[in-house]
Amino acid sequence: MSVGSEGRDRALWIEIALVVAFVTFVAWPFLSPNQYLTAYDTMTYSGPNLVVTTDQIRDGTVPVWNDDLFGGVPHLANPQVAALYPTRWLLAPLEPARAFDLTIAAHLYVLAAGTFVLLWRRLRLVAPARLVGTVALVGSGTIMARSVQFEQISVIAWIPWLLVATDWAIADRRWRPRALAATAGATAMLLLSGHPQQMYIGIAVVAGWCVGRALDATRPGPTDPGGAGPRAAAIARRAVRVGAGMGLGALVAAPQLVATALLVREAELGANQSLAQASTYGYVIKPSLLAPTFLGNPFAEDLNLTAMGSEAVAFVGVAVIVAALVGLAHGFGDRTRRATVAVLGIAAVGSTLLALGPRCTDAAGELTCSASGLGFRVARAVVPGFSQTRASGRWVLVATIALALLAAFGVDALARRAVTRRSLAVAGALLGALVVVAVVAGPTADGGVDGRTVVWWATGAVVAIGAFALGALAPGRLAPAVGACVLAAVVLIEVTEQASHSMARQHLNDEP
Template identity: 30%
Template sequence: MARRVLAGLGLACVYAAVFLAFHPAIVTGDVFLGWDAVNEHWGDLLVPLHALRDGELPLWNPYERGGYDFLADPQTGVLYPFNWLVWLGAAVFGEGPWVVLFKALLHVAIGGLGTHLLLARLGLSSSASAFGGFAFVLSGRVAKAKDSAGLWSPVWLPWLVLTGLELVRRPSPRSGLAFGAATAMAFLSGYPPNFFRDLVGLAPVLLVALALVVRGAPAARRHLAQVAGAGALAVAVVVGLALPNIVATLAWLPETVREQLDFGEVVYSTARPLHLFDALAPGTWRDGAPVHYLGAIALLLAVFAVRRDALRITYAACALLFFLLACGDGFALLPFLARHVPGFGLWRIPAQYFFGFAFFVAVLAAHGFDDLVRAEPARRRALARRLALVFAPACLGLLVALAWSRAPASTGLGAVFVALGGACLGGLLSARPRLRRAAAPAAIAVALLELKVQARQIHDIAQRPPDLARDAALAGLGDRVGWRVADDEHYRWRVGARLGVRDIFGRNSTLVTRRWRAFAARAREHAGLLAAANVRWYAGGHRAAVQRTAAGQSRWTPGQPVELLHAAPLAYWTAQVELVGREDDGLERLAALPPGRAAVLEASQFGADEAAAVAELQPEHAPVPAVLAAFARNRLALTVDAPAAGVLVVNEAWGPGWSARVDGAPAPVLRANYLFRGLLVGPGPHAIELEYGPPRLRAALAVYAITALLVLVGLIRLPRRTGSRGHDAKDMSP
């Protein structure tokens, strides 16, 4: 057991090392990962680490967007065990940007190892398994996704197929636990759209495999019952491990913009079916980075591998399905499914379907490679004819395409690599043993060189290493808790999430609230709204507009953020209440009022008692700032001496999981000032505590812990079920 684990870890490291070698500029430090990796995921990895250091659960993040439910956003991956490895590394070796590179390489290793083990379990040779693993993790889609959350779920697709086939062929409690654990990892990793796409590719493979097993089983009904039992156990594992995320997300979802995803955004794609030919040579028919490129040799081997075999035909059908889905509005399939089939209309960026295309082509290519490696002498001549029938026309077609190619250099190189690859693969059919032994590593080397050269556009996409001097400057602005910053260059920096700086802006994801998105759009050019949100310093690209709307109440030094001198405190008492009837009216009214002097409340949230209390307020007293007693991620404590009955405004975002106690008695948490919290208080001194916890979350976390423990014990202690000869993996492989 220990030897197998060590061998698996070594193999995973090989895949990660080769992937990193394909991106030498990252190794030398000239560039780093781009886009989401640094801008979003770096912060998402550090927020839980900081919370756990402080003895808190990372439920609420108060350091961005005025505060939001951190656990409810699936992309944060709080309950994903492989994120815990990254936290551990950051805790030991430091919190620099290297942590996101480590996470990307970790997932490349997961995808490569899973593909390799799947192919080996199907009975393929070690060289064919390696070829398939490299074809998947070095594909253009995976290489580009090193910068985004899109990478995390798709690398679990090989593991879903591996454990799913095991469950279908040898149903048992152990195989049910393994399949459930792999599925839960794909879900918890943090990108639900690609988890859904994983299931789209998994379903036909398992259905065909089940049909093949049942057809050859002597007791088909009994076998189906065992599969149903193991499948039910797998579903229970997935639900148990995903329950906290589901509970938190469902509680937060009604506040978000997710339900307003436009249909055009769901189906928009720049890919077209004709662009499948770009898989032979990037740029032949389209401009731009080759996001679906996985090597002409791999693609042609996949075509070579297709024959009258149910699973191979299923792999080919899945590859074609994913390519056509990735075409989005360039082909009729995805628009039809998005309109008529639940699930397909929930996700944007159809290009993410290219992950499934890359995986299934890689699996087919490995089968084709294995056919050549293990070719019997009697079949070599027939296989040589089939190989020539696939590779020779492709090479000639690329040479002809040189005349009108958009990238003639790439097209010419494509022809060269197709010819070289075909020659190396042809060597596997030679009658000379020495030539056959050298042909497999030579073919793999040519395929790797082809990927390295032809996919260089993908490998070169990166950003400069992050400049931490800006982080340090913003982190040093005054009291982090008493005042907030507004950094509207959040796509580049997100200082709040990483450094514990309270930022009113942040990542504009699909799970942001409707109110925050509207507030952020107005506040970028309105100093009054920023000041009303407890913002003391503005840093970003709208400095002139912010200064103009500050009406002289600001200070600015070249090279420094704008300081707003009239910012509202973190919390304050006021008896001056402005009632509005509609949600949108609250934002407009807040923009018209002096910051920190009044409370804008929505009448629709009041019951009879609250409405009567508000109607009796006397606004003759000046506002009184509250005193902060404790500030934590999931808890806030304040004291205030109110001269009369009024409203305590807390400039932290409202959320459905917040509860409050005023002098020990429960009190409703109202929406105040459009985005923030408010509490009705009577005259005199008060101690106020606010605490965050989505309903039923504690029970869900207990279920998660118990399920994780049972899965771990079961996978260690339960024996493997050995199937009959009819269920053996090699008998099921082509």
């Protein structure tokens, strides 16, 4: 083994150790043996539903019916119950309150592992890019908010694994049974795990990912024949492979899907969600709060206040934003990842626009809509099933995933000494454009933003920009490594600080 390979192995194990330590810190409210999560949704429906599920599993029956509501209602057919999801059966012997908390903790580890494997094994990124991408996602405001709702985090946790599996199926020129099985397994887990809206969003993420990866995988080489025909055929073959894998996964999940479909057919779900309902203040991102929504605010007493609503919390931190912009700028010049980076950039912007909601108000029966909500209104009118989704702000999950992956690309380019002056200039221009957008949107003191917050943001930005400048401009081989490590440290500081007063920590109680 060469010295270089020994160093890479050591860096890998250090990254894994830091990821495990960070996820354990985030998950500690759910692992603590003497405390329990007592959030509103836990007490009102998630917890009671879990009690019904575990009681019937312990009795040796499939939890099909719930006698405790309205004289009896379908239980298995309710997808949020996830009665056929394997973890429900594995944790059924435990008391429901403890099973609830351990389910969330386990899925935080599943999410982290899937993200790390995606960055390491599929995208072939180097240290510390894999660490940055993983902690940026797991430590994001989106995951902090969703982790107190186990039926949502259970779905989100499988999205990176489905990205891994579909990328595997796309990368090869021929059928790989293991890639097919992995795609089927990840799809089945996603479909069985819980929340319908998060499934819908997750499938959208996977669809965009497959487009980008297929375009990159079929990029013509110097000796390949020209023309669109051969490339279109190659993309079609990959689409068939991915479709076959996901179709097998849907077949595995068929008992749940069929039961839910039969229930939906009998339910009163014909009416779409109104534009006014989709604009509910607490369920959308506010244009005036774009900065604290994505950058966070370590001085806010309640993380929900950074976005004025738990459905819109999405902080990733200043360093992640800077790294993502560098990853975007560098990626456009990298032929091997150009389409993937473009899809991620479009996804980040597009999902943020969707998370704004339709921006409509209903005053005395007269509906008034803002231009900033046009993207949501178009999607609602065109995309099947879009109008049935509830909280518009949940679309910010797509932006969070995209930013985490782009940030990992940026750090990878820095560590490989591939960041150019041109990439820095483009990233700087993009950063300037974002600042202009945030200012034009009309920043307010809402979200607890004050002078201390601005200083925190400015300090993080200066250090992150300095780290990239050091790696790109300073001579020698050591500068890029130092810059990458400094950037990783800033990311860890930002997300750890926000995680230290997460929603889960605010809802702990000594009694279940």
